[in-house]
Amino acid sequence: MTNPDPYCAWCGGVIEGTPGPGRPARYCRRSHRQRAYEARRQAERRGLAPDGVVLNRHTWERLRDALYRLEAAATDVALDVGSERATKADYVEALGHLSAAVRDLQEVAVEPTAIRD
Numbered sequence: 001m002t003n004p005d006p007y008c009a010w011c012g013g014v015i016e017g018t019p020g021p022g023r024p025a026r027y028c029r030r031s032h033r034q035r036a037y038e039a040r041r042q043a044e045r046r047g048l049a050p051d052g053v054v055l056n057r058h059t060w061e062r063l064r065d066a067l068y069r070l071e072a073a074a075t076d077v078a079l080d081v082g083s084e085r086a087t088k089a090d091y092v093e094a095l096g097h098l099s100a101a102v103r104d105l106q107e108v109a110v111e112p113t114a115i116r117d
């Protein structure tokens with residue numbers, strides 16, 4: 001049986017492992033299983049959802065804005081692809097905006113950390 005989600009539930013990294021019998025791994029390493037456990041305990045103490053995520057406002061705004069630019073760029077590409085009058089230059093420009101929007105999103109670093117007392 002293969003792992004239905006090959007990404008670590010803590011860091012999002014790929015889980016390297018040997019498929020086999022038993023429960024599929026949810027974490028890429030033992031320390032990430034521990035961090036996730038600590039985060040669930042902290043969430044419980046603070047009355048937060050066990051799978052909740054807390055972001056600072058700056059990170060949230062950067063992520064929201066980057067997603068908005070990506071959505072707008074993807075919409076532009078879809079319109080160009082659907083248009084019979086779009087030129088090669090239109091495609092190149094739209095794909096350039098899409099590529100820039102992806103880079104903006106990649107620069108928003110969201111690293112998991114457990115809330116400390």
Ligand SMILES: [Zn+2]
Binds near residue numbers: 012
């Ligand atoms: Zn991990």
